[in-house]
Amino acid sequence: MAAVIRLGFVCRRGFKSLLHHSTLLARPAVVPHKCQEQLYLPTAKIHASQALHAGSGSNTASLHWTAERTLSVLLLAMGPVAYFNPGPVMDYSLAAALTLHGHWGLGEVLTDYVHGDTKVKLAKAGLFLLSTITFSGLCYFNYNDVGICKAIALLWSK
Template sequence: MAAVIRLSSVCRRGIKPLFYQSTLLVRPLAVPHKHQEQPYLLTARIHSSQNLQASSNSKAASLHWTAERMLSVLLLAMGPVAYFNPGPVIDYSLAAALTLHGHWGLGQVLTDYVHGDTKIKMANAALFLLSTITFTGLCYFNYNDVGICKAVALLWSK
């Protein structure tokens, strides 16, 4: 089903088409008028809400991205080293690297899904607390038990 309206009534800014003043336009009736304009308003809101300061945040973001990639490569290299040469240095290095990797990963999840100043502050505080507890727990496990490398080897041996 379609509704027939004049093209000149569609032009809202007062600009009338030269050749199509009496031409008819067929538009589906099922699409409400407010839903046709909503994508433009949504994109306008998204683009206006971003506070981008390219000069100061650009370099920091680039350095952070580089550090994340270097940590990922380091974790890939630490796997074989931990398998062939387990020891306290590797155990504590794994504790630090795994905690930092998890902290940065969960930080990105919070950045994507938590909105509002108060909620962001609470989520970041909880993330720092979780990361601190994780690192402390892994160090405690390394000091008082067999360590991360030997624990993984024991899990694989059974």
């Protein structure tokens, strides 16, 4: 079906798909070379980023995606465990997991919305600074105050 929609777009017949520039759709084999260059030039500019090419030839992106999903599921499991078994180990585990989850999430937002080499470098430096301050603040709170688990329990008790 995707090849039919793509061929309809290339031949200027039929309906145009809203996803005609998606990299998920395969290139049709019958399109002349001249038409392919014109169609895929904007797509190459949009989707070419340093993050995608950093681990080219390997499964780095797949491993990162798996790690993000694993951490998300782990955070879901940490809630009940923190409720029934509060303590310093759980407090510091929550601090690390929440900081990493936020860092990866904001990193994806930066990848999507910040363009230009200088702006990307400044945004990434700011994100690392924010993540470092967040983790340090949570560790400070765990060490010098009641900790994350007890603080949430105190919020719920009122």
